[in-house]
Amino acid sequence: MLEAGYVLGAVADGLFVAEGPTVDFYGFPYPTRMVVARLEGGELWVWSPIELSEALRQEIDALGPVAHLTTPNRIHHLFLGPWKEAYPDAKLWAPPGLAKKRSDLTFDGELGDAPPGAWRGQIEQVVFRGSPFMQEVVFFHRASRTAVFGDLIENFELSFVDEHWKG
Secondary structure (H helix, E strand, O other): OOOOOOOOEEEEOOEEEEEOOOEEEOOEEEOOEEEEEEOOOOOEEEEOOOOOOHHHHHHHHHHOOEEEEEOOOOOOOOOHHHHHHHOOOOEEEEOOOHHHHOOOOOOOEEOOOOOOOOOOOOEEEEEEOOOOOOOEEEEEEOOOOEEEOOOOOOOOOHHHHHHHOOO
């Protein structure tokens, strides 16, 4: 796991991850993490954007133009507004239910089982349904054979658990 500090780390060719700040979720601290994929045309696909610092923005801008802002479910929305302000030409994609929850944002479309044409064939997706609590869009970066999950599969460092969730 990368340390929070908004430094992008490459996990595969054209696929990057950055750790963000810890946020409060109903009284529990949770770490934040984002994924960035470079699409075939050089544009960037950003999954679950974290807090946008100037340092992170410089790193992102060095990779290419941000074209798509996505999030896996209704609870990964905290930083979508600032990212859309910073990258007004980027398309904003909502998972099921988020557009209704965040009526202050204008979404370009709702994600379903078929990916939009802009990343079709490069990043696959499917909506996980059946939970009474949430639906989540799961993504698969074909080139690196990497699955990108949000809250369906959570992975916490033992040090984070020891520090924040003792007992």
